[in-house]
Amino acid sequence: xxxxxAAGRSSAITGAANGIGADVARALARRGARLALIxxxxxxxxxxxxxxRASGADVTVHxxxxxxxxxxxxxxxxxxxxxxxxxxLITCAGSSMLGSLDQLTMEEMRWLMDINLxxxxxxxxxxxxxxxxxxxxHITHIASIYALASPGGRIPYAMTKFAVRAFSEALxxxxxxxxxxxxxxxxxxxxxxIILHGRYAAAIDPGVAGRxxxxxxxxxxxxxxxxxxxxxxxxxxxRPRTLIGRETRLVDxxxxxxxxxxxxxxxxxxxEAIDTTTPMSPRRPExxxxxxPGSAPTPG
Numbered sequence: 001x002x003x004x005x006a007a008g009r010s011s012a013i014t015g016a017a018n019g020i021g022a023d024v025a026r027a028l029a030r031r032g033a034r035l036a037l038i039x040x041x042x043x044x045x046x047x048x049x050x051x052x053r054a055s056g057a058d059v060t061v062h063x064x065x066x067x068x069x070x071x072x073x074x075x076x077x078x079x080x081x082x083x084x085x086x087x088x089l090i091t092c093a094g095s096s097m098l099g100s101l102d103q104l105t106m107e108e109m110r111w112l113m114d115i116n117l118x119x120x121x122x123x124x125x126x127x128x129x130x131x132x133x134x135x136x137x138h139i140t141h142i143a144s145i146y147a148l149a150s151p152g153g154r155i156p157y158a159m160t161k162f163a164v165r166a167f168s169e170a171l172x173x174x175x176x177x178x179x180x181x182x183x184x185x186x187x188x189x190x191x192x193x194i195i196l197h198g199r200y201a202a203a204i205d206p207g208v209a210g211r212x213x214x215x216x217x218x219x220x221x222x223x224x225x226x227x228x229x230x231x232x233x234x235x236x237x238x239r240p241r242t243l244i245g246r247e248t249r250l251v252d253x254x255x256x257x258x259x260x261x262x263x264x265x266x267x268x269x270x271x272e273a274i275d276t277t278t279p280m281s282p283r284r285p286e287x288x289x290x291x292x293p294g295s296a297p298t299p300g
Contacts, residue, residue: 001181002136004236007032009134010083014066014123015093017044019192020142023228024090029057031232036079036086038123039093040065066093066119076126086130088235090140091120096194097156098209099201099276108201109156116160121167128180137180140235141168145188145248149255149262153212153274172240181238186252188245189220190227200276207280215272219247 011028015021017039025035029052039045042063049059060082064075079086097104097112120141131137146154147161165184172182200209227244234242243249254262 001238004087004136004138004238006087006232006236008034009087010034010036010085011088011090012036012038012079012083012086012123012127013089014038014091014119017041017048019092019194020187020190020224020228020231021090021092022048023224024092024231025052026225027228027232028088029055029059031236033087034058034083036060036062036083038062038064038066038075038079066123067114069122072119072122072126076123076130079127080130083130085134086127086137087134088138088140089124089127089131090142090231090235091123092142092231093119094142094160094194096198097200098153098198098212099156099204100153101155103201103203103276104156105201105203108199109159111199112156113160113163116157117163117167120164124167124171131180132178135179136238138235138238139168139171139180139182140231141165141182141184142231143168143184143186145186145245145251147184147186148248149251149266151266151270151274152263153270153276181240183234183238183240183242185231185234185242185244186248187222187227187231188247188251190222190224190245191217191220192224204276205280208276208278211280212273212276215275216270219269219273221245 006028011033013021013025016025016037025037025048028035035057037045037049037059045061045063049061052059062075062079064071066072094116097108124139141164143165144161146158147165150158168182168184175182222245230244243252254265
């Protein structure tokens, strides 16, 4: 399978207004790619586009809420017109949700599934015709360490990421023998702020949610720019499976060794990050601003 050259070829990135998506766009721009930036945050897209154009990049911006299938289809047609032969699609858009099954509502869980899974499926379906017109193309879906192992207290997020993994693998098999290859990336511990800017179940005390989110964020050590470089390299090399971070490699090995009992070793380091029930101590002021219960962050 030939390695891809980004120079002069078109790449589409979802979740491009910030975080890993923005750094993926920067990494591809450094390689001379033409870019289609996708996100719901119009202002964020415009800021990034201005930055990249100042360095000579060819950029189009496409503000769209990936939960809206009709809007995604329209954006796909717009991108196809501007980039008739799309070489790569990298889906970075996503959010998070804190809470146990008892604390979460069905609406809250569906909200996350709509962003993390259906948004990924929708934009992939919309752009697949343009990808097929390229002599060689690759789709990279960002999964998660929690697409390898499912922790308690993260049911909605793990569900969505396992579903993204399943979609990626099934699509890879469906497109076998075509010019389009598919891969999934499994990052861990990237300092994007996703846990601090995501949502938590409305039933959780805000201080408790802030404590759990801060504990999870404290476990993140990799900068988004480093993760983005690895994602871009994996995409251009058309890798079907890429693990990013020491924790991901350890969890992958753990699940293979103990597919039923892996939660035992995982539970202890995650105990504070998954605790959304223990009341706040009156002597411990809230350390961080908690995620928001009822308002959504800006998904791509």
